[in-house]
Every structure is written in C-alpha cells, then in structure tokens.
Amino acid sequence: MLAQISSSVYVETGHLGSNNGIVVGDDGAVVLIDAPHKPTDAEQWATRVAEFGTVTYLVHTDHHPDHVIGNAWLPGTVVAHEGTRRRLLREPLSREYLDDLYAVIDPTAVDDERSFSPRLPEITFNDRLTLQCGHLTVELHHVSGHTVNTIVALVPEEGVIFTGDNVCPAGLPSFQDSSVARWFDALDRIERLDFDVLVGGHGEPAGREAIDRYREEGSALIREVAEGMERGRSKNDLMNHIRFPDRLHVGTESYAGYPDQLIELFQRRSVDRIYEDLSMDWSLANRLTAAAT
Numbered sequence: 001m002l003a004q005i006s007s008s009v010y011v012e013t014g015h016l017g018s019n020n021g022i023v024v025g026d027d028g029a030v031v032l033i034d035a036p037h038k039p040t041d042a043e044q045w046a047t048r049v050a051e052f053g054t055v056t057y058l059v060h061t062d063h064h065p066d067h068v069i070g071n072a073w074l075p076g077t078v079v080a081h082e083g084t085r086r087r088l089l090r091e092p093l094s095r096e097y098l099d100d101l102y103a104v105i106d107p108t109a110v111d112d113e114r115s116f117s118p119r120l121p122e123i124t125f126n127d128r129l130t131l132q133c134g135h136l137t138v139e140l141h142h143v144s145g146h147t148v149n150t151i152v153a154l155v156p157e158e159g160v161i162f163t164g165d166n167v168c169p170a171g172l173p174s175f176q177d178s179s180v181a182r183w184f185d186a187l188d189r190i191e192r193l194d195f196d197v198l199v200g201g202h203g204e205p206a207g208r209e210a211i212d213r214y215r216e217e218g219s220a221l222i223r224e225v226a227e228g229m230e231r232g233r234s235k236n237d238l239m240n241h242i243r244f245p246d247r248l249h250v251g252t253e254s255y256a257g258y259p260d261q262l263i264e265l266f267q268r269r270s271v272d273r274i275y276e277d278l279s280m281d282w283s284l285a286n287r288l289t290a291a292a293t
Ligand SMILES: [Zn+2]
Pocket: 017, 018, 064, 066, 067, 165, 173, 201, 202
C-alpha cells in the first residue's frame, strides 16, 4: 500500500522487490526512487505516479534487478551511480535467467520483450549529485556498501532518506556484491546524515534506530562465519550450513517469491563473500562483530 511518510514523500512497500518512492515538488515535478521488480507492478506504478505530476527523474540505488527492471515501463530520465550503468552494460542478466524467474514471480510478463531490457542510466555521477524537484532537493550520495555502486537519496527539507539496500528494515539482503568492510562504513556514514525517516531498500519505513538493528543483524551473521573459520571449517562447509532469514525474496499473501534454488544461491554467495572478505583481512572479524550483542 502506498504510504505518505512526509508532506511531499510517498513510498510503496507492497511490491515484490524494492521499495518504490515518490518525491513531489510544488511545481508538479516528480522524482521516483527505484522501480518495481515485476513488469505488471511497474505498469500499474506508471499510472499511479502520473497522479502526482510529471516524472522528471527516476533514481536507482543499485543495479540489482529488483530495483531496476521496472524502469522500462516508467517515464523520467534514469539517474544512477556510474558503476550502476557499467554493471548493467557489462553484465546484463541472461534471457534464460529472467525467463525462469518471471515464470515464477510474474508469469504474464514472460512473453513481454521489454521486461528483459531495463533502460540504462542516462545521467550518472561518481560522488555526489543534487536533483531539483520543485521546492525540494534530492541529494544523491555515493555510499558504497551493499554494492560498490549503491547510492542513498536524501530529501533534507523533508527529513527523509532512501538508503537502498545499505539498510533494509525487512532483514539482511544478499552480500554477494558487497564489500563487508565498506558496508559497515556505509552504516556509519548514513548515521552521520541528517534525517528522521529512513526508507530502506526493503521493508517498512523506520526511524534512525533501524541502522543499529541492521548492524546487529549483519554482525551476528559475520560472527557466525568468523567463528566457523576459527574452528577450521572450510568455506564450502560454512556455505552449506550457515543460513540467515531471507525476508526480501520470499513470497507473501499478495505475491509469489523467488524460486527456492535462487534464494539458496543468494545465501551461499553471501557466506562466500563474507568468508573471502574475512580471509583477506582478519582484523575485520573483531571490528565487525563488536556490534553483535
Ligand atoms: Zn534490493
């Protein structure tokens, strides 16, 4: 359901995939944050957002399909970190992968050609970019963490931040494209920004306390991997056994979730990433698990 979270910012948390934000300027300009994952949701979203004004920009917080794919159905100039454009160009998802995925999550979209080619970002930046939206500004900050190209969008006049998957009140995301050390730095950096309402990549809007909860959840997982390593368990063994709750890709009453084997793959790759990052720099183990209580 679409919720108004400040006088000019709205968010839809009920789509499979990322949260989708709407920022409305007093001149009828609209900036969108992230796109629906399912083509059928994206089509309806295009109609819904048109009620708020004219979409000028569509911002992507990272390159993952659950944030990007719906952009083919939406208006607005696509804005993202330059690394997001690079990833989309260099590593497009295969037709086979998307066919299999849509057969489960959005069967009516399987035959729709557009679902397989998200629009590439037309405006990219490296460090900072500010978009104007009527009386509001949308400050985009590169905050590498969940992916190296993750950005956050801050609307200072409204005290609202969109953190992408750097913070997910719904639960931990996949770590497969993350740098574990940078992700924790990202949490510290987000904490230093000025806002009251936090819209994570997935899950309900929250307050600043969501950052601490997320840090603790992440620390607990990293500690589990670190403890396994200390006992001499192999990476494969840990990948086979360590599991954390996936609340981002599973189905709900209102939509079908990802196929089980993909969810399993994300878990394995997450443990793999954490293991590799700790192997390269064991001092991270102490630093990062200090937050787990
Ligand atoms: Zn996501």
